[in-house]
Amino acid sequence: MKNRTIRPFLTAILSFLTFAMLLSGCGKVKPSESTPDSNDTTETTSQGDLLTPEEYEESITGAPWTRQNHLYIHYLRTDASTYPEWDLWVWQKVPRDLQGHAIDYFMQDQSGVIFAVDLTHPELLGATKIGFLLVLKASKNKTEGMWVSDASANVYVNDIPNLTRPDGTIHIFCTEGNSLLYTFFYEGAEAEDPFLNDTGQLESRTNVDSSSTSAYPVAQTSPDFANNAGVGYQIQVSSFADSDGDGLGDINGITAKLDYIESLNVNAIWLTPIQECESYHGYDTIDYYKIDARFGTLADYRNLIFEAHKRDIRVIMDLVVNHTSKNNLWFTRSAQVKTTKDMHGNDVSYRDLYHWKYSTTELDEPWYRFGTTNYYYYAKFSSGMPELNYDNQTTRDFMVDVAKYWLGFGVDGFRIDAVKHIYMKDEVAVNSNDVVEDYDSVKGIDYSSDRGKNINFFKEFNKRIKANYPNAFLVGENFDGYDQRIAPYLAGMDALLDFPSYYHFVNNTFHAKENNANTEGTSVIPSKINTYNSKRQGKAIISGFTSNHDVERALNHANNEITGTGSNTTEHHTHITNTNIETKNKRALVYNGAMILQPGLTWVYYGDEIGMSGNITPNNAENAPADAIGQDWNEDRFYRQPMKWVEVGAEDQEMTTNFKFSGYSVPLDDYNKNHLHSVSLQEDEQFSFLNKMRAIMALKGNSQYKDFFIKGTYQGISDNGNVMAWRYSYNGQSISIYCNFSNANVNLSGTLPGTVVYRTAPTNPHQTLEPYGIAIYK
Template identity: 25%
Template sequence: MIKDKSAPVPKICYEIFVRSFCDSNGDGIGDLNGIISQLDYLADLGIEALWLTPVHPSPSYHKYDVADYYDIDPEYGTIDDFKRLLAAAHDRGIAIYLDLIVNHTSTLHPWFSEAKKGPENAFRNFYWWKSESEIEALGISKRDISDDSQVVYPWHDNVNDEEKYYGLFYVGMPDLNYHSEELKEEIAKIIRFWLLEIGVDGFRLDAARHIYPEWEKDLSINFWEFFAKEIRECRPDAFTVAEVWAETEEVAPYFKYLNATFHFDLSFALQRMLIAERDEEIVEKLLASFALFEKYNPLFIDATMLTNHDQDRIGSVVGGHIGKIKLAASILLTLPGQPYLYYGEELGMLGTKPDPYIREPFLWSEHADDTRHTNWIEAHFSTPNTIAPLSEQMHDPESVFNHYKTLIRLRKSEPALAQIFAPNLHRICLHDDQMLAYFRPHVERSLVIIHNMSGYSKNLHLPEDKTGFTQIIFSTDPSHSGELAHETLAPYATLILAPTTGQPPAVTEQ
């Protein structure tokens, strides 16, 4: 869906795994009122949009198996609580994106409860059903695992039924069948309800490449044409960002109908680079992806991230190394795109799979009896013994939190960093693959960004056409402030330079 360039696009987004963020009623489970209570914190951090993981009634802890699209899970609150959250967020200039799951439902959804009764049921065609012989004839009884699904045998038994149902992600998540026009109309009603009656600002779209099963996967993009048309007719300014967990070439066509997609190739490339302490020609790869995206939508928005709720946390990826945790943030927040922060990244939270342990409680303070803390799971990775809680980091100018806060403020104040459409990015060659450098040109003020990815001090030799960039506006190397006075950069440090003439005071972490 091509978006009007004049429409506002929130620039700094924050993913909240609702169950783990903030508890308001003492039951140990994060909830909507808990989020409301922390909106001032999020606004102060510089957040401009929230992506909430699913809030609908669901039998699972993560709630990606929806049982009712029109309500809020009682664990999280009520529809009135959601409306209060929306209003309070909007008062602070924060948009709300609802996680919408249209690839599948829960087996407890009334549609499936009806469909499983038999082939003659009116809701049968809302899902995929095939006999054993049909499955074998099509050669689709098993599949290769993918990054987004570890299920090998996606066909599941229904008691006393000669047909099996298809569930790509889990036996409790039957896939919806969009050959049904009746189903499409139900989805249209859901879109209209949340956009018009409730007033959300947009949707994060789960499993966007799996709308149709793998043997009909080319049809999935056609579904988003239908989806975009429904949005255009009821709220043209609504924002869509999709999970298309695939390589860039497969992702690009989705921009024809959607505003943004998450850049998984970039996420994994940054992780590899931080581990190896070497550039992977990431600027060249980004420019190639931008050119491809632009073919489908000249106003594409690249949704960038370090990790999300399905990936090992970036803090653990880099072994808890604070220098690398800060460097990861520095790269993410100085590259083009619309950055998404996973809750707790601003604290350097840790976690590796299985999934519950990459979704551990947010650390508000060192006090175990802090009523904001959630305790639905006992944290194995992010505890007060391993991570300084927010209450401590807020008062430490060298903390991960204040590093994020400073970078966000800088990104929002510098037009060259804030540019979303037509990404402004050029490689700067420093003849050292342990140095990552790029140019962000802008008519108001262009910037040079340099990252030392290694554990050693590195020499700086700017190319001749960039030697006029000597005014330091950001540095994590304490030896650099004001004017560029020497040509070395400390390990894992970032330096942002502007042209010498007429510059405001520098922003440094000292």
């Protein structure tokens, strides 16, 4: 189990142990003593009686084979003859996420073999968090699949500077199959084994009828967001703004850019995950209550919320509730069969927080064996991300407590990741009669989900947090392109990210594959509104987005080629170049404008407001590790490129990010680097893409017309097939919006209102709408 003890405590314990040894004396054989070289292997095994844990601890304090600024990893296996088959892979995780290097053990004693990790190594110098794997050497020669490691997941040592013993060393102790549960003190070769003589009694338990629909009613929609929030801004934290020069975006960088964000006229910001995690993107939580040190501190986050609220900007936390990292304390305690007490003094089992199945024969994925036990845990997306067991009430209570903690801290709501993956079809017994089939024929993986159970969970989750925080906002991510399939989830949350519009909108508007642009406004959108409201007592919040961290950027999306017919189409990635960029930008602007001015709360993805591209650059020797060259691994990082604050080569890069993760770099693509004007340039250009976007966002986010878009009644307007047109009526008045998705002038039909609210080409005749133009009248 991981120990967060600070240095003074370590010093006190070790001083006590040393004093105890002086009193008792030992006279038993100490570990073999030699000078370590982390690149040489010297097998030296102690003989004679074993030392007690206390005696062993005293013996390694200041031992001749130890050196200051070294981390010693002790690894004990049942069969000592297998030690030569294993080595250590170690890397810096924080502040720089580097690729790593291999180390052989240099000595052997009663604690097993010992690996010496030199913390002054160029790849490790300055590390505050280090990752390691105990790896079966033969598996490194595999051409496919992952290496075989003792933990089946990355293992991390946190807070390196504060773990040092008085002699300048750090020691951690691992046993076969349990390196994830390492300790900072030697506990002996005969450590307590909770699985001794077990024959299946430690499977996880269930005590919730997750198919019950009667327990919790639909919670009220957030009044604050329903009445006041029209434009949101999504920030990829790692790529947005770097305040401390380490190359990685951070919380203080966002705070420093709040004036810029406010100038965009947004009412809410959504940050990708900032809780302690393994990856740079953050969707594998290690500690739900801790801010990841790479992004800042709890005080930094508190200050961001305070400064955002001063500007009437709400803060949305990205919350991952379906799975955790294997390094999450909940999981390590679950693996150790630990218990605790709840506030009423009742026993609570960590074991039941996850799915554990007993089997003496090997189970197929997504069940993964834990160490050398006969227990398998369920992990649908990666062996390193075990799924939580929401058929146990303790798990539900724990997650509600997490949400209430952050709402009490000051956040205004949550973007819930992967809402359809709380209950997978193959995770628990299916008995809700509401399963959505979803088979990935390319990967050969069944992602089918139990929608009925998922909805019932979120009805409870939303109702319980709203009991204390009625203005809290929940928006769910359901990666699905069909309104009818995702709408039922609105019984459990205020809003859903509108993937159906993202996927079908360009089909209907630019390409007329399913419908045409006018039908989108007169039929598709009204149908969506009615469908969504029917699931949420007439109070659903539609939550569209220009793009996000998982999909094509708006500039690419609006210019991509689409083949096929009807809804059976394929979108082909277009590499944006500077050729005909004016037309490409016009297409992106009318697409962004139409999305932003839809009903509800629309999210603008950082960089879309300046016309950033998301060109995918093939993995090569300059941007990826050697084994990724020629593969499509981590291509989505090109949707998460650095925000271009200033021109490339400017003396002051003004918080521009520049970081790597696991050997991958996240650079600007060729268009963004060489042709796109930065924020600093576009600020001074009257008709820049940024200033056009700012004007559109102001209509819905911060103007006299805001209430029309947020509170008004929607009605489609019939017109030319290439024109999407609609009006909002509010307090006896109305405004009308026209968007031309063709490359030709269109003469609008009917009598138009006389007052021009906004036009992309204000000098055009009143009835004429230019190619890819927007006109708004009152």
